[in-house]
Amino acid sequence: MKTILSTVIVLLFGLQAAVAEAADAYVPKVYGKKGYVWDEMTPERVQVLKQKGDPVNGKEAFRGCQGCHKSDAAGVREGVYPRLSGQHASVLIKQITEIRAGIRKNPKMLPFVQDPAISVQEIGDIAEYLSTLTSYRENGKGPEDLSAKGEKLFMTNKCYTCHGKHGEGNAEKSYPVVAAQHYGYLIREMNLIRTGVRGNSNPDMVKAISGFKQSDMDAVADYLSRLPDYRTVNATPNPALVVPESSSAAK
Amino acid sequence: MKHKTNSNGLQVCTFIALICVLFMSAAHAETMQSNEAAASEVAAAPTPEAAASEVAATPEATAPEAPAVALSPFEERLQLCAGCHNPDGNSIIPENPRLAGLDKKYILIQLRDFKSGDRTNATMSAIIQMVDEKEFEDLAKYFSGQKRQISVSEKPELVEQGKQIFEEGVIGSAAPACMGCHGEDGSGDAKFPRLQGQNAQYVVNQLTNFKSGERANDAKGLMRAVAKRLNEQEMAAVAEYMSTLKEAE
Numbered sequence: 001m002k003t004i005l006s007t008v009i010v011l012l013f014g015l016q017a018a019v020a021e022a023a024d025a026y027v028p029k030v031y032g033k034k035g036y037v038w039d040e041m042t043p044e045r046v047q048v049l050k051q052k053g054d055p056v057n058g059k060e061a062f063r064g065c066q067g068c069h070k071s072d073a074a075g076v077r078e079g080v081y082p083r084l085s086g087q088h089a090s091v092l093i094k095q096i097t098e099i100r101a102g103i104r105k106n107p108k109m110l111p112f113v114q115d116p117a118i119s120v121q122e123i124g125d126i127a128e129y130l131s132t133l134t135s136y137r138e139n140g141k142g143p144e145d146l147s148a149k150g151e152k153l154f155m156t157n158k159c160y161t162c163h164g165k166h167g168e169g170n171a172e173k174s175y176p177v178v179a180a181q182h183y184g185y186l187i188r189e190m191n192l193i194r195t196g197v198r199g200n201s202n203p204d205m206v207k208a209i210s211g212f213k214q215s216d217m218d219a220v221a222d223y224l225s226r227l228p229d230y231r232t233v234n235a236t237p238n239p240a241l242v243v244p245e246s247s248s249a250a251k
Numbered sequence: 252m253k254h255k256t257n258s259n260g261l262q263v264c265t266f267i268a269l270i271c272v273l274f275m276s277a278a279h280a281e282t283m284q285s286n287e288a289a290a291s292e293v294a295a296a297p298t299p300e301a302a303a304s305e306v307a308a309t310p311e312a313t314a315p316e317a318p319a320v321a322l323s324p325f326e327e328r329l330q331l332c333a334g335c336h337n338p339d340g341n342s343i344i345p346e347n348p349r350l351a352g353l354d355k356k357y358i359l360i361q362l363r364d365f366k367s368g369d370r371t372n373a374t375m376s377a378i379i380q381m382v383d384e385k386e387f388e389d390l391a392k393y394f395s396g397q398k399r400q401i402s403v404s405e406k407p408e409l410v411e412q413g414k415q416i417f418e419e420g421v422i423g424s425a426a427p428a429c430m431g432c433h434g435e436d437g438s439g440d441a442k443f444p445r446l447q448g449q450n451a452q453y454v455v456n457q458l459t460n461f462k463s464g465e466r467a468n469d470a471k472g473l474m475r476a477v478a479k480r481l482n483e484q485e486m487a488a489v490a491e492y493m494s495t496l497k498e499a500e
Binding site for chain 1: 420422425426427428429430431432435442443471472473476477479
């Protein structure tokens with residue numbers, strides 16, 4: 001027991017060292033451990049949110065991410081790497097800073113978002129760039145259309161409370177867009193969140209999907225993967241392209 | 252005093268010997284390949300400066316004891332590089348990089364890193380001591396302006412596997428695809444070097460050195476992070492593919 005405790009302590013100190021210099025006193029708390037606070041405003045996250053993200057710099061900084069997430073940020077259809085295009089900047093900032101802080105466990109991605117791969121400023125720049133990007137590659141969908149069952153589960157379990165009725169998430173509260181995400185990625189992350197392995201699980205979501213069978217997760221993932229890009233649903237018509245009533249009447 | 256003179260003399264001798272060996276090996280390599288496509292490519296390669304073709308024709312003339320009177324300081328300097336990298340920067344020695352068509356800024360970074368010791372290589376670290384930093388700009392400009400030659404591979408299966416890694420990465424080990432940073436056709440830029448036609452053995456050596464951390468002058472540490480996720484076989488495959496990679500039209 002003592003050795004486990006000391007290992008954890010050593011680990012925590014190691015993680016702390018990885019956090020930016022501004023976060024000297026900060027110790028990450030992971031889901032399932034004492035003191036875990038979901039959606040904690042870590043010092044680095046606060047710092048990034050305060051800065052104005054520059055999408056031009058973001059495009060350049062994103063080059064180091066393209067090897068996995070592709071040049072249009074479409075990720076991989078099989079869902080090994082998620083689609084990032086159109087994701088809320090606040091969500092991307094939350095996830096990147098939590099991975100850097102060691103709250104979200106993502107050893108595959110960590111070396112590419114740690115210093116010196118990207119700086120604190122570049123986190124916001126990349127997030128800003130991706131939030132307006134549109135992928136030209138299609139997302140991966142389930143092997144069979146389970147969207148009717150998936151939609152029912154999504155509604156009865158009130159997933160829309162956070163993720164929105166069109167899977168559009170909530171930029172203000174850092175809830176991710178889940179519409180048109182890869183089927184494989186959605187299933188993987190649901191499992192990682194429910195088991196807590198992801199490290200930054202939302203306890204409300206763990207509760208909401210705790211009763212899900214694997215087939216239920218497949219159905220919800222399939223439903224979300226078939227939703228259109230939320231931006232096409234919520235798009236307000238460009239005033240420059242709207243034909244005035246008088247001119248349409250003249251026709 | 253006498254001792255000092257002797258050691259200086261020894262150093263000079265060593266340098267002369269080193270240069271002779273380098274040019275002899277270059278000359279040897281050229282003779283070896285004289286009947287092969289590589290040599291004809293080199294000969295046919297565009298050489299915008301007259302100096303370059305002179306160097307190709309008479310590498311022996313570069314020996315310090317018999318300097319060619321007509322050469323400008325820059326042309327003379329080019330001969331030093333040409334011994335290992337070929338006059339047009341398309342080295343035919345497998346361990347040496349092709350410099351032709353690399354981004355000027357990228358070449359400058361490497362030259363400065365060799366000079367400062369941030370990048371090391373037994374031969375290059377010795378040679379760079381003979382070159383003044385003021386010369387770097389012209390050298391970088393010259394080699395970046397040369398056309399990169401592409402190789403032909405006799406290992407189609409390795410090339411095919413390498414293409415997969417170059418374009419998709421390795422899913423199991425989460426190694427990112429090369430084209431993410433180096434561009435879809437490997438054209439590269441100032442931060443990430445051009446990979447087209449690069450000598451396969453050189454690429455394998457660099458990936459190995461990035462993996463071990465022996466080479467650590469990569470932009471933002473990205474190449475080291477990627478190389479750690481490649482095994483020897485994958486390195487060989489991706490290097491073989493790069494040697495055949497053509498620039499997009």
